[in-house]
Amino acid sequence: MAVCEIWDVKGRLDHPIDYAENPEKTANPRYTDADLQAMGDVMKYATNGDKTEKQFFVTGVNCDPDTARDEMMIAKRQWNDESKIVCYHGFQSFKAGEVTPEQAHEVGVKLAEKMWGDRFQVVVATHLNTECLHNHFVVNSVSYVDGKHYHDNKKNLRLLRQRSDELCREYSLSVIEHPSGRKKPYALYQAEKNGLPTRDTVARQAVDEAISKSFTLKDFDRQLSKMGYSINFDSSRKYWTIIGKGWKRPKRLYQLGDDYTNERITERIRENSYAVKFSRFAEQAKPVKVIRVKGTLKDAKKIGGLRGLYLHYCYKLGILPKGKKQNYARLHYLLKDDLMKMDAITKETRLLCHNHIDTAEQLLSYKSSLESEMQELTEQRKGLYSQSRKAVGTEKEAVKARLSEITGRMKTIRKEVRLCEGIEARSETLKEKLAVIRADEKEKQGKELVKHEHRRRSGRANREDELGGI
Numbered sequence: 001m002a003v004c005e006i007w008d009v010k011g012r013l014d015h016p017i018d019y020a021e022n023p024e025k026t027a028n029p030r031y032t033d034a035d036l037q038a039m040g041d042v043m044k045y046a047t048n049g050d051k052t053e054k055q056f057f058v059t060g061v062n063c064d065p066d067t068a069r070d071e072m073m074i075a076k077r078q079w080n081d082e083s084k085i086v087c088y089h090g091f092q093s094f095k096a097g098e099v100t101p102e103q104a105h106e107v108g109v110k111l112a113e114k115m116w117g118d119r120f121q122v123v124v125a126t127h128l129n130t131e132c133l134h135n136h137f138v139v140n141s142v143s144y145v146d147g148k149h150y151h152d153n154k155k156n157l158r159l160l161r162q163r164s165d166e167l168c169r170e171y172s173l174s175v176i177e178h179p180s181g182r183k184k185p186y187a188l189y190q191a192e193k194n195g196l197p198t199r200d201t202v203a204r205q206a207v208d209e210a211i212s213k214s215f216t217l218k219d220f221d222r223q224l225s226k227m228g229y230s231i232n233f234d235s236s237r238k239y240w241t242i243i244g245k246g247w248k249r250p251k252r253l254y255q256l257g258d259d260y261t262n263e264r265i266t267e268r269i270r271e272n273s274y275a276v277k278f279s280r281f282a283e284q285a286k287p288v289k290v291i292r293v294k295g296t297l298k299d300a301k302k303i304g305g306l307r308g309l310y311l312h313y314c315y316k317l318g319i320l321p322k323g324k325k326q327n328y329a330r331l332h333y334l335l336k337d338d339l340m341k342m343d344a345i346t347k348e349t350r351l352l353c354h355n356h357i358d359t360a361e362q363l364l365s366y367k368s369s370l371e372s373e374m375q376e377l378t379e380q381r382k383g384l385y386s387q388s389r390k391a392v393g394t395e396k397e398a399v400k401a402r403l404s405e406i407t408g409r410m411k412t413i414r415k416e417v418r419l420c421e422g423i424e425a426r427s428e429t430l431k432e433k434l435a436v437i438r439a440d441e442k443e444k445q446g447k448e449l450v451k452h453e454h455r456r457r458s459g460r461a462n463r464e465d466e467l468g469g470i
Helices: 014-020 033-047 065-078 101-116 154-170 186-193 199-212 217-226 262-274 305-317 339-354 360-390 393-468
Strands: 003-010 058-061 085-093 122-127 134-140 229-232 241-244
Touching (some): 003 154, 058 065, 065 122, 065 134, 085 101, 101 122, 101 154, 186 339, 199 217, 199 241, 199 262, 199 339, 217 229, 217 262, 305 339, 305 393, 339 393, 360 393
Antiparallel strands (some): 003 085, 058 122, 085 134, 122 134, 229 241
């Protein structure tokens, strides 16, 4: 069962190529050093000089994997390409245990040749680091033949899946007979792959919790409303839909999975009516250890500014404290929008705390220092490149080591500059969101107090009536 997707990539061309060719993912751990050498010799003969020190499953179509980035950039310059899309990143994943690494890579190379081989440069890499073997494709966005662009549209996606299925049948591999035809957004795919909460996973969590506390569809609707969701049971609609507060459009529940169809939800709620639930006797409370410390917290310095803002937002989002199990379904709807940005927000928080940045001026100053350092390193690297061409022996090795060190530092600086830019763009939005959240929480607390007071007075009035009637 091979699954295929492809997305456009904007930014630096070397990032997807480096990811696809990562030795930790393409190295085959099943072979001994002797086997690797023998198989490497065969690959060298068969592929005209591919890597031989280890058994890597990396192949270039119309390019050499070692120089793929440079060759792709040459094609772009040759045709004066200035598009924001630098390349396309696709993958082809196989059913666990169904193919060997050799078969998976062979199918991937054939697919790349059939799909793009006549006009585009492609790097094909087979990753062996997961249970499901999968191929990665890095496709140059511009053709080296005629300078025309590849278009990632529905027609080409259908063609990619069709050709993948044809090859799978040729190799007697299983095929998805009725594909959905819908492409999952790349950000959603990456988030699910990295275990980050997404809109779909949070919606599933909310539906599951609502079902566990419901005995009727009215209960189900009421429980979802408490978590900020509205559900449409309209009989004129074939599919039930759910919409969260802040969503622009509703989502059909069946798209969340097999357990979320109309029939299955009804069945799960009905099962609660027949279930007998037992609760444990209350266990004896464990004694609380009290630790006394000297001093007072009155004079403790409160963290404010950007650091305080980000730390408070991380707490609201559930990133802090670490190890705390968070119920994302009950988060405020404004916080749910940032669940897929948790990684970026965490990195921005670390930058602020590590460098003790509290004000916009301090942030701007730190960013300027990074940019100045980047200019200095760029000039140093130019001089070292010139020196490297003239140096020989140990001097050349020392120059290369220094170049590698400078390149690594420049990579770190680029990341930190992007984080600074992200903080500049995000900080005001976080302030506004927290203000709305505080206002909503205050309003909710006020309603709860009124509700409890009404119940208290109603209960007292009933007792008075009862006493008066005696």
